[in-house]
Amino acid sequence: MRDVRADFPLLFQKPLVYLDNAATSQKPRVVIQAMQAFYEQSNANAHRGVYRLAEAASAVLEGAREAVRRFVNAASADEIVFTRGTTESVNLVAQGWAARRLGPGDELVVTELEHHSNYLPWQRVAQQTGATLRVLPIDATGALAAFELGPRTKLLAFSHVSNVLGTVQPASRLIQAARAVGAVVLIDAAQSAPHMPLDVQQLDCDFLAFSSHKMLGPLGIGVLYGKRERLEETEPLLLGGGMVHDVGSSTWKAPPQKFEAGTQPIAEAAGLKAAIEYLESIGMPEVHAHARELAAYATQRLVQVPGVRVHAPAQEREAVVSFQLDGVHPHDLAAFLDQRNICVRAGHHCAQPLMRKLGVSGTVRASVQVYNTREELDLLAAALTDARTAL
Amino acid sequence: MSLYGEKVAEHAKNPRNQGALAGANATGEGVNPLCGDRLRMQLSLEDGRIAAVRFQAEACMVSVAAASILSELLPGMSVAEARAFPREKLLAALETELRPSRVSCAALSLQVLQTALK
Numbered sequence: 001m002r003d004v005r006a007d008f009p010l011l012f013q014k015p016l017v018y019l020d021n022a023a024t025s026q027k028p029r030v031v032i033q034a035m036q037a038f039y040e041q042s043n044a045n046a047h048r049g050v051y052r053l054a055e056a057a058s059a060v061l062e063g064a065r066e067a068v069r070r071f072v073n074a075a076s077a078d079e080i081v082f083t084r085g086t087t088e089s090v091n092l093v094a095q096g097w098a099a100r101r102l103g104p105g106d107e108l109v110v111t112e113l114e115h116h117s118n119y120l121p122w123q124r125v126a127q128q129t130g131a132t133l134r135v136l137p138i139d140a141t142g143a144l145a146a147f148e149l150g151p152r153t154k155l156l157a158f159s160h161v162s163n164v165l166g167t168v169q170p171a172s173r174l175i176q177a178a179r180a181v182g183a184v185v186l187i188d189a190a191q192s193a194p195h196m197p198l199d200v201q202q203l204d205c206d207f208l209a210f211s212s213h214k215m216l217g218p219l220g221i222g223v224l225y226g227k228r229e230r231l232e233e234t235e236p237l238l239l240g241g242g243m244v245h246d247v248g249s250s251t252w253k254a255p256p257q258k259f260e261a262g263t264q265p266i267a268e269a270a271g272l273k274a275a276i277e278y279l280e281s282i283g284m285p286e287v288h289a290h291a292r293e294l295a296a297y298a299t300q301r302l303v304q305v306p307g308v309r310v311h312a313p314a315q316e317r318e319a320v321v322s323f324q325l326d327g328v329h330p331h332d333l334a335a336f337l338d339q340r341n342i343c344v345r346a347g348h349h350c351a352q353p354l355m356r357k358l359g360v361s362g363t364v365r366a367s368v369q370v371y372n373t374r375e376e377l378d379l380l381a382a383a384l385t386d387a388r389t390a391l
Numbered sequence: 392m393s394l395y396g397e398k399v400a401e402h403a404k405n406p407r408n409q410g411a412l413a414g415a416n417a418t419g420e421g422v423n424p425l426c427g428d429r430l431r432m433q434l435s436l437e438d439g440r441i442a443a444v445r446f447q448a449e450a451c452m453v454s455v456a457a458a459s460i461l462s463e464l465l466p467g468m469s470v471a472e473a474r475a476f477p478r479e480k481l482l483a484a485l486e487t488e489l490r491p492s493r494v495s496c497a498a499l500s501l502q503v504l505q506t507a508l509k
Contacts, residue, residue, distance in 0.1 A: 329451035331426050331496065336394055338490075347426040361427040361449060391394065391452070 001286045004028070005371045007278075017342040017376045022163050022191060022320050022349075022367035024213045027275075031217060034274035035267040046266055047242055047257070057266055064269035065256070067276045068223055072208065073199040079231065081256040082264060085222035086190040087117040088237075089209030090157070092224055092259065093186055094121035096234040097207075098155055104130030106154045109183070111136045111144060111169065112357055113162040116350040118188040122157060138357065142167055142312025144174075153183040160192035164349045164363065165312045166295055166320030168192075175204055184230065190214060194369070195291035195319050197284040206230045212268065216369070217275035221268035224259070231255035238262065279370075287370055291319040294368045294377065301381040307388050311358060322349075322363040325384060328391050330362040336387045342380055395452060396487030398460075403452035408462035412445035419507030423499045425492070428454055432503045434465075441465045441473055446500070453485075453493050458500040460484050465504075474508050476501060 006012055007028040018026060044057040062077070069077040083089045098108065108122045112135050126133040131154070139145040142165050149156065156178040158169050171187065178185045186207040189198060194215035200208050207230060211222040226234065236243060236252060240261035245251040252258035279287055295317045302308050307326040325333050330346035337344055347362040348355045355361060366380060393400050415433035422429055428450035435443040444462040448455050461481055465473055478498055482489065489497060 329426075329428075331451040331453075331493070332394065335490070335493065339394065352427065355427065361429070 001282060001290045001370065004282065008371055011371055015341055017379055019366040019368065019372065019376065019380065020343045020345045021369040022214065022365065023345055024219070025194065025216050025369045026371065027218065028216055028278050030278050031271045031274045035218060035271040038267040038270040045263055060270050061264055061266050064273040067273040071198070071276045072225055073201055074225055075201060076228065078255055079225055079228055081224040081226065081231070081259045082269060083222045083224050084220060085211040085213070086188060086209045089222055089224035090118050090186065090188065091121045092237050093207050093234065094125050096237055097230065098122070098125045099128050100235060102129040102131040102154050105152055106131040107134055107150060107152045108132070109134045109136060109149060109153055109156045111158045112138045113165065113169070113354055114159055114351065115163050115188065115190070116352070118157055118159055119353065135353065142315045144169060147177070149177050149181045149183060151181055153178070153181050155184045155186065157186040157188065159188040159190070161318045161320070163191050163320065164322050164351045164354055164365065165315065166317035166367070167312055167315045168318055171203060179204070191320065192318065196288050200225050212272040212275065215275055216278060218268045218271035221265050221272055226255070228255065236261065282370060290370060291368060294372055294374070295319050295321055297374055298366055298368070298377045301377055302384070305381055305384045308384060311363060320365060320367040322365045324360060324363060325387060328387060330364045332391055333364050333387055336391060337380070337383055340379070340383050342383055396485070398486040399452060399456040402456035402459040406455050406459040408445045408459065410445050410447065412443060417507045419503040419505070421499055421503040421506060423450070423454065423495060425495055426451065428496070428499065430454060430458060430499050430503050432458065432500065432507050434507055436470060439470050441468050441470065450499070451496055453489065453496040454499050457481060457485060457497040461500045461504065470508055473504060476504065
């Protein structure tokens with residue numbers, strides 16, 4: 001892959017080893033410029049005015065929707081809903097679809113690896129409807145254990161790539177099992193969309209959620225993909241301007257407009273489109289190969305450091321690796337690494353059920369993006385060797 | 392170069408008053424939501440004063456050192472004084488400049504103390 005570091009103003013200006021990409025990625029100049037260009041050239045409200053400037057703003061928003069459609073290979077841009085991020089996307093399906101359709105005896109199924117944003121919304125649906133929330137366990141190697149879905153399984157929600165372990169879930173096997181029992185499938189793609197080519201038609205999922213800011217785009221915008229018939233079954237969370245046909249009879253517009261009440265973040269949409277085009281200019285297969293290669297290299301380097309224990313070391317992983325350093329608390333290690341301008345995440349990563357399974361209160365997590373290099377992972381490994389004596 | 396200063400490092404390595412307190416008549420527990428760290432503090436109260444303190448922690452250096460330092464300051468204090476123990480005083484006693492993201496680690500021990508004295 002070509003060296004892209006100079007494309008990222010924040011990384012170019014500072015000597016920084018930024019390895020917290022699973023939390024949020026840095027932004028290339030083209031993304032920042034696209035947002036500025038919107039404000040300087042096209043700023044108006046979308047889908048409101050009949051003057052040319054307003055039409056230009058609408059075109060920016062819909063151009064971004066088409067870019068997202070292409071990015072995940074959806075059949076239609078009408079299946080792409082803009083949200084504030086993965087969290088809002090999951091909550092929209094939980095309250096707008098599941099809470100209205102499930103009842104006592106029904107089952108919601110998630111995995112033990114879920115981020116709280118793909119766990120708590122379902123827990124609430126279970127409380128509201130009397131349905132049961134069942135958690136598919138992972139085994140000692142970090143892989144999903146053998147599982148079965150039942151005739152009452154109405155919804156299966158799973159993270160495509162674990163935000164803690166970086167492990168890839170067997171999406172096609174999970175989706176086939178869901179199809180066999182007639183369950184609806186939601187994929188939390190927050191950690192896969194930044195690195196893996198996605199094809200929602202090939203995956204045959206009902207819903208897929210991800211955030212712009214982890215895939216080089218701006219904060220504050222995300223996506224919910226939904227099959228047309230699923231989106232038609234889903235009620236909006238927010239009511240307001242731009243989503244209603246007739247106020248008297250409360251008939252909503254067709255998807256995606258019915259989910260997009262109020263003024264949309266058009267500059268952020270422009271930034272997301274620029275991020276997608278940037279990733280496409282590198283090539284998603286190359287981005288994917290880079291994420292896998294660096295994750296494998298990180299694992300290989302870290303297991304050689306005395307006292308380091310990598311979680312799920314033998315599993316296939318994408319972009320993310322979690323570990324412990326014997327006798328050193330994750331936050332103390334992260335603070336030590338910060339002194340060397342190395343940014344890693346430490347803590348429970350909003351995945352407390354998984355922390356319980358791993359038997360730790362928190363881990364240290366390093367996660368990469370297109371601009372990271374093997375040399376940076378060498379710096380991390382060297383710093384860990386020093387941390388053991390210093391702390 | 393020490394990460395959090397000498398005093399925090401020393402207390403983190405050799406925490407004072409660590410362990411369970413026999414005959415405790417006030418107990419508090421708390422979790423730091425930043426990291427899931429747990430801290431438990433037990434006190435022995437006599438005539439409205441703190442006679443003894445011990446704590447148990449599975450926590451970072453900052454949390455452990457703060458609990459250790461606090462445990463040395465509390466004995467002899469009235470319950471009313473302990474309830475009003477100023478955060479700034481504990482932070483100053485650490486003799487280091489904590490990053491803003493880590494102040495909650497030090498404050499955990501005060502939060503647990505307040506719970507115990509409720």
